[in-house]
Amino acid sequence: MTRDAETDDEELMRRTGQGDRAAYALLVERHLNRSVGLAVRISGNRADAEEVVQEAFLRVWVNAARWRTDGAKFRTWFGRILVNLCIDRKRKPVPVPLEAAGDPEDNRIGAFDALSNAEESARIRAAMAELPERQRAAVALCYWDEMGNIEAAAVLGISIGALESLLVRARRTLKEKLESDLGGGRLGMAAGGM
Amino acid sequence: MKLERLQHLLDAYGADANRWPATERASAEALIAAEPAAARLVADARKLDRELDSFSVAPAPMTLHDAILRRARQAEAPRKLSWRDVLGDFLPVRPLWPNVAGLAAAAVIGIGIGLADLGTTTAGDDGDAQTVASLFGPATLDDAF
Numbered sequence: 001m002t003r004d005a006e007t008d009d010e011e012l013m014r015r016t017g018q019g020d021r022a023a024y025a026l027l028v029e030r031h032l033n034r035s036v037g038l039a040v041r042i043s044g045n046r047a048d049a050e051e052v053v054q055e056a057f058l059r060v061w062v063n064a065a066r067w068r069t070d071g072a073k074f075r076t077w078f079g080r081i082l083v084n085l086c087i088d089r090k091r092k093p094v095p096v097p098l099e100a101a102g103d104p105e106d107n108r109i110g111a112f113d114a115l116s117n118a119e120e121s122a123r124i125r126a127a128m129a130e131l132p133e134r135q136r137a138a139v140a141l142c143y144w145d146e147m148g149n150i151e152a153a154a155v156l157g158i159s160i161g162a163l164e165s166l167l168v169r170a171r172r173t174l175k176e177k178l179e180s181d182l183g184g185g186r187l188g189m190a191a192g193g194m
Numbered sequence: 195m196k197l198e199r200l201q202h203l204l205d206a207y208g209a210d211a212n213r214w215p216a217t218e219r220a221s222a223e224a225l226i227a228a229e230p231a232a233a234r235l236v237a238d239a240r241k242l243d244r245e246l247d248s249f250s251v252a253p254a255p256m257t258l259h260d261a262i263l264r265r266a267r268q269a270e271a272p273r274k275l276s277w278r279d280v281l282g283d284f285l286p287v288r289p290l291w292p293n294v295a296g297l298a299a300a301a302v303i304g305i306g307i308g309l310a311d312l313g314t315t316t317a318g319d320d321g322d323a324q325t326v327a328s329l330f331g332p333a334t335l336d337d338a339f
Contacts, residue, residue, distance in 0.1 A: 120248035
């Protein structure tokens with residue numbers, strides 16, 4: 001298992017292409033949480049996100065024998081599948097009311113903090129839902145997924161300049177939405193001032 | 195780096211230097227250390243980051259993990275490209291031979307009818323010859339003399 005833990009994704013993908021189910025299971029285990037996080041933040045809906053993630057992993061399995069690295073990382077290739085599936089879903093996310101924020105996401109925090117955190121998540125989710133899909137995907141990749149700009153641009157199939165343009169527009173809109181939500185004080189709108 | 199570029203980086207990537215492009219990180223940090231105005235821009239960008247950090251997503255449940263592996267078990271095993279995969283849309287979806295056979299049969303029938311028609315003479319033939327002769331002169335040298 002230690003050896004498997006050290007095996008890189010590309011080698012696991014090669015073995016998956018030969019029908020190695022253990023290698024595939026390890027890939028799923030490695031990338032599942034990250035994929036769900038990305039899909040939830042792009043689709044804005046947990047149920048849709050889980051369906052998209054299932055479909056994306058199924059495509060990995062079915063296409064594994066045809067996959068060639070050509071210098072590309074598995075993570076980039078898989079990210080492209082996932083983002084495209086989220087965008088193609090076309091179901092415009094409905095802003096989630098605070099009451100529907102659901103259970104606390106982190107069991108380690110106290111009840112008051114958990115409720116506050118769930119409300120915050122719902123606010124961000126509602127603000128994200130207002131963004132065009134590609135802006136949403138750009139922020140999800142670069143901010144929460146912490147993907148580098150070169151890799152994120154490759155996932156979206158755009159130049160780094162175009163990625164930065166998406167990010168700037170997305171963050172400005174988010175700032176405006178969140179600030180208007182709070183009555184203007186907390187974020188101290190200085191963006192775009194230069 | 196100038197303040198304008200730093201503002202653009204902050205607007206795009208936020209206040210955490212780890213998210214900035216690796217090639218610009220050092221010069222951005224040097225500017226922040228040297229310029230109080232740059233440090234203020236970072237502090238301002240950090241406010242939005244704190245908001246975004248509160249968007250947490252619960253880890254994937256085991257049921258999702260199991261469902262993914264179950265779907266893979268139900269799907270066919272990974273396979274390499276076939277010629278049909280490579281040619282894709284260029285190949286017809288249905289077999290081509292019924293269309294080809296139909297065309298060949300139509301051609302044979304058409305040729306048969308045409309050949310049968312050559313051996314017959316109709317009253318119209320003479321009339322046609324006369325019309326041609328009146329327009330263009332005699333059709334053969336024999337006719338001319």
